[in-house]
Amino acid sequence: MIPAAFDYEVAESADHAISLLGEHGDDAKLLAGGHSLIPMMRYRLATPSVLVDVGRLDDLRYIRTGNGSVSIGALTRHSELEHSAALAEACPMLASVAALVGDPAVRHRGTLGGTIAHADPASDLPAAVLALGGTIVAQGPGGSREIAATDFFTGYFESVLADDEMITEVRVPAGSGGWNYQKFNRRAQDWAIVGVAVAGGGSGVSLVNMGSTPIRASGVEAALAGGASAADAAAVAADGLEPPDDLNADAEYRSHLARVLTERALNAAGVA
């Protein structure tokens, strides 16, 4: 449980962080809350030779609402999402999902940008941002670009983010519509065995831990758009997916859970 040796740099700004990433190449990792990265380093599953600490970039800790959208700085902690009155008003789903991440210690360290960049298919907030139709703002040496959440995740712990890019902001539309999040796990602090996020009264549905990325349940969305009932739409939730096998659930059971939880989430979101 002792990580391999590494060097440590403190970024003074986003620009500084990006220049440090450029300097050290793919041997470097950004350190934000550290609650995913550091356990992986302690198990030596990750052995970056340089950590670039962006945790002190307080100018990237904000929640701004207006013009029909919510802009959240990448270094905003889960606990800040959980307890923000502005977010509870503008996007209650995101605040609610943030309250289900890990345990209080994780929520006080973990950041929204960090969890999205980590791209863990079992994490809660990436799927929520996906269902909400969010946008990821990434900054690189050549400036900033906006990436639709639907285009962001590419595989297990992989995204379109370049080695010298960092997430600076996450945007979601204001108003969650009819929404619900179903998180199924065995211990309160664990990742979801399966999770289902429903936003916009069923116009956005996404699945947690049902494949190599957070997954937009486009079959469910299409069925609903075509007038299907919640039960009928939920029945296709796992179609075409290749969910993982692990100690908690094999693929068959995961697929079953996805259908059950999708129907529950749709019903709770007001979809009959």
Add this chain to the structure above:
Amino acid sequence: MTITEDAPAGHVGSRRLRKEDPALLTGEAKFIDDLALPGAIWVGVVRSTEAHANIVGIDGSAALEIDGVNEVLSGEDLAPLWGEGALPCAWPVTPDMKNPAHLPVARGTAKYVGDAVAVVLADSRYAAADGAAAVVVDYEPLPAVVEIEDAVADGAPLVHADLDSNECYTWGLWGDNAPAIDAAFAEAAHVVSERYLQQRLIPAPMEPRGCAAVPSPAGGELTLYSATQIPHILKVMTAVVLGIPENKLRVVAPSVGGGFGCKLNVYAEEILCSALAMQRGAPVRWTEGRAEAAVSTIQGRGQVQHIELAADADGKVTAVRVKLLADMGAYLQLVTPGVPLLGGFLYHGCYDIPNYMFECTSVFTNRTPTDAYRGAGRPEATYAVERAMDSLAVSVGVSPEEIRARNFIGADAFPYESAAGLVFDSGDYQTVLDKAVALADVDGRRAEAAQRRASGSSKRIGVGFSSYVEMCGLAPSRVLASLDYGAGGWEAATVRISPTCKVQVVTGSTPHGQGHETCWSMIVADQLGVDPDDVEVLHSDTAVSPTGLDTYGSRSLAVGGTAVYMATEKVIDKARAIAAHQLEASEDDLEFSGGVFRVRGTPEAEVPLAGIAFAAFTAHDLPDGMEPNLEAHVTYDPPNFTFPNGTHIAVVEVDTDTGDVDLIDYVAVDDCGVQINPLVVEGQVHGGILQGAAQALYEDAVYNSDGQLVSANLGDYLVPSAAEAPRFRLDSHATPSPTNPMGVKGVGEAGTIAAAPAVINAVVDALRDLGVTDVDMPASPQTVWRAIADAQGGAS
């Protein structure tokens, strides 16, 4: 006679806050890794990644290039440190038991994932970890035996090539009763025959293990610090294994963060650090990592149980017949083979069953050794009999509480001699069960369950019972002799009163979270009429407490606490003699209460204990021939075990759509005899229940077919947290044990022993109308969902 009757206004029986806690909560307490030992050599252990393999080569060259890594040593290199000396097993349960030599670092062949195959010596813990990770071991894999039943299959690979099978021993308990048992089954109106699995469990105390051996080269002494439950036993065993004269060896257990039995052992790292420290003349230390602990510290349970009950038409059980297969792992640790025997006497539970047969065959597998884990044998026994009693209730057509009532040992039957040969001390099992039924509102819950079933709800309610009895207060030394255990079961205490009337208690019991300091202080304070804060309790260092047998098996209070009580009585006797001398009265005319000796009928003639203490110190005017000072030592060998008992009731809600089990209520009524501190008792019961519920619902050391531990970290090995804990509702019904003067029994393992069958019986109760009759532990959502699906499939 009990203390509470003698001193109703005393401290015993009160919910006194623990005196241990301020230091623990503020970080002032020092654990093994907090010890500052400048110049220490840090050990990193290279552990086998193969379940069974020949060690073809060990290449330390990359490790040696790391800054701070100084040496890489193989089992061959280290062999001269211990020669043929092996890690000790203190419990040869049969004369023909197989006990393969277990070296601290393997030579030639690695026998389980986690087996030590080489060590790295380094300047720091970090360098030691880097070095261990960089050592390259060339393995030639051998076929591995992973599952218990596979170990005894025809043609099974051998864990130990020099043995002719994987069987370690077979031990039985039925005497000449076999014909009567056969007859009972032949004549039975109801026969229940069940097979249960006890999965392997990882103990996971909050503090992993660690040790540091510190030599004094000039004098030749060695001090071994270890996160251990057993400094006294560890001292004897280290001396024997390494040939260090006992008078040159001191063992200290600093603050120890829990053990649950896994620190009741003599481990390779303790022997390794001690031997290296003596050889190098420098401190040598090792601190276990959490992931390392999953494979390098003993695991618990690991049994396949076959239990049969024979009963008459009314459900009165006439015989119980049990056959176990028990998993020893690759080697025998300190008491590995004895663990199944500790349950072997209790498979009749708290029931009056005249015919008893128990047989255990233990086997070697290519997995981490097993050993004692909270309850050690007794949770397994309780699980089997309590699950089987529920099956019998179904067969007879009566409720779980009724089948128990028809079979309980009666309150008037004590002392009760069991068919397995034990003499139970005291109990009132029916009253305990009745209290639990009322507290849990069993009728109300059943009505709710029926309503849910009738409405077709997917949220089913189940009510599960577990009535248990355990043997604690380990143990009468002569009984241990009859079981071929290699030591006695006594405990020692010294009580001294200082010139200013402060009290020093030296105990041979070794706390690692239980609250000995608080409880011993309360006992002694009541006896002497002093404040508990005026009592100091010394322990866990063989230089301070040279005599003791340490802490395991819920023995501390019943044996160690009794020794403290008796030593205090001896001190009072001496003080009484001095008081009689001072007051010019007969000892028989003196009464002692509230810390004052008084002459009966002459109220003005009195002397406080403080005056006696000072007089004993100055020794200016003591009775002729009396030694100065107030001090007494007692070594207490209990005449019998104690038999805590109780009934626990779990209420679960099972989501039949997902298989999720929610433990919505938990009632426990326990008889642990007289309670010294109910706050400490409740803490033990709360933690014990959650640990038992953890086996029922969460924890499982999962191995794949290659012998790799798959649930090797705390993300995959699901130790429940406070968030998963049920609402605990506790009550008690004390029948004081006649075995010891305070009437105490012990409570450290009770919750763990009772909880697993209560929870699983509740799950099965919730699903019985769907056709489910059994659910394996842990009853994970997937396991429960599949059990429902299988039962439904079978029904259609």
